[in-house]
Amino acid sequence: MSPLVALVVGLVLGGVVAATVILRYPRADGVAPDASMAVLPEAALARRLVDLMDPAVVLVDVDDAVLLANPAARALGIVRGTRLLVHDLLALAQDVRAGGSRRADVRLPGDLVGSGPRLVGVHGVRLHSGTAPPPGPVGLVLVDVxxxxxxxxxxxxxxxxxxxxxxxxxxxxxxxxxxxxxxxxxxxxxxxxxxxxxxxxxxxxxxxxxxxxxxxxxxxxxLPDLVPVQVDDVIAEAVDRTRTAARAKGLDIAVGGETGLVVRGVESQLATAVTNLLANAVTYSAGENRIAVAARARSGFAEIAVTDSGIGIPRQDRTRVFERFYRVDQSRASSTGGTGLGLAIVKHVASNHGGSVSVWSEEGLGSTFTLRIPLVAGLPTPASPADQMEKERS
Missing domain, CATH: 1.10.287.130 (Signal transduction histidine kinase, dimerisation/phosphotransfer (DHp) domain)
Structure with a gap:
């Protein structure tokens, strides 16, 4: 949390806690607090500001009861009624109450947040300036980190x-x-x-x-602005970049599938991704094998599949081939010249475009890598070759 945010939160909490203490605790002379006191309009504004803040804010009383929790805090699922549900937050509040300001990272359980475990940076501040008992409330400011x-x-x-x-x-x-x-x-x-x-x-x-x-x-x-990109141009560029290496190994690259598909993306990045898939197929193919690259439209995505008849990928390695620097066969890394980054780049290109990449493989039979990129919405999907033939017959 930036010092500016911390300062604003401290000032706001100071105003809120002042009103909270006035309303909750009787005056020293035994007279009940007056709800019309001038501090209340200011406290209402401060409370409104706390409610609108992105950081989660929780105000905890001396008995660990929650005096205040803004919507961001309740959205995290850490507060139920007047109870703070996370033990580590309660422990941090007790430490703050005993020793002053504290900062710590606290892991929130996934069942509370609803979207998996989250890590929050917590700044706890004691809102009672005196050192003599009884201690005052504690403010906790939580930022998702x-x-x-x-x-x-x-x-x-x-x-x-x-x-x-x-x-x-x-x-x-x-x-x-x-x-x-x-x-x-x-x-x-x-x-x-x-x-x-x-x-x-x-x-x-x-x-x-x-x-x-x-x-x-x-x-x-x-990421540069995403613009309409012709899949045909991407495949043509990737094949052109890879053709020399393929011919050096006696391999042919066959291009097929649907034409005229348009995706939204960065053409140079998409060409790099398909080039890496083709280069990977060339590296792990040998003999008179053929490499195929084809595109089709499916469920709002353009699927670009690169298929080889190479050595295949062992089952235990298929989930890891997109990791940085991971190589299925470390002993071949020197001879192939691979860096272990090509498929990682494909994965990040797909992710940056709102797509994905997957692999099917069997040892000795080869592999098929499929890159899925969202199609441009509103454009008609080209007819497949089979549909076109059926149309011509009729």
Whole structure:
């Protein structure tokens, strides 16, 4: 929570608690509090402001009864009547009452929130300036930090993974440079080591490019405006980028499915995603196999499927292939030059476009990766080839 928000909350709670204390506790001379006192209109305005605030605000009495809870707090499910339901929040309130201001992260159970467990940052403040008993009420201000903490964890893991992955090609380049120096009198060895240096340099360059792409997709840069994009153009661009590598392995890329589909997105990102799927199919295919890419409209989405007849993916790895730096066969990573980021980039492109990516695979039979992107609403769906043939017959 920013210092400005904390200051505003403190001032507002001070006004609210002043009115609350006046109404709840008798005066020292035994006279009942006067509801027409001038503080009440100000307290009403302060209470209105608290109700409109995004942070959840709870005011807890000395006996742990809830004196005030704004709508944001009740939406979290932490308050029922005058009871605060989360034990950790009650414990924090007691600590604040005994020792002053406290800050802590508290995990809220999923059954309370209704959308899975949430993590909230809590700032507890004691609203009684005196040190002598009895202690006064405690204000708790809660801000949902679930996504912020998750992003921090992702960033830490990402930096750690990148550092680990960079060590391999950098270390290989250092060793190869040393080997060339020692083999200066052997032209064949120098040529062989130079080829390996070129391979590792290419791998390093690819890793750096994909790290940059992934960091952008994960929120490093704002997503450009989504505009209508022709799926045919995306597939054509991806096939053109991959054709040279496919021909080098004797593979054909067949294009089929429906034409004329239009999605809302960023064409360059979608082309990169389909290119990564095709490159993955080329990498793990061999012989005279054919790679197919086809598009179709289904349930408001354009489905772009890339199918190969390669080695397939073991069952235990199918749920993890979209993780950053995950490789099904670590022993082949060096020979294929893969970075383990290609499919992670596909996943983030799909997510940023409101879509998804899935995989079907059987070992020895091949794999099919399907990218689903929402179609542009309001446009007629092109007829499938079968529908077109039926129309021509009639």
């Amino acid at each position: 679930t996504e912020a903490r998750r992003s921090e964890a992702v960033r830490r893991d990402f930096v750690a993974n990148v550092g680990h992955e960079l060590k391999t090609p950098v270390g290989a380049l250092a060793l190869l440079a040393e080997a060339i120096e020692q083999a200066a009198d052997d032209p064949e060895a120098v040529q062989r080591f130079a080829g390996r240096i070129a391979h590792e340099a290419d791998r390093l360059g690819r890793l750096v490019r994909e790290v940059i792409d992934l960091s952008r997709l994960q929120g490093g840069e704002p």
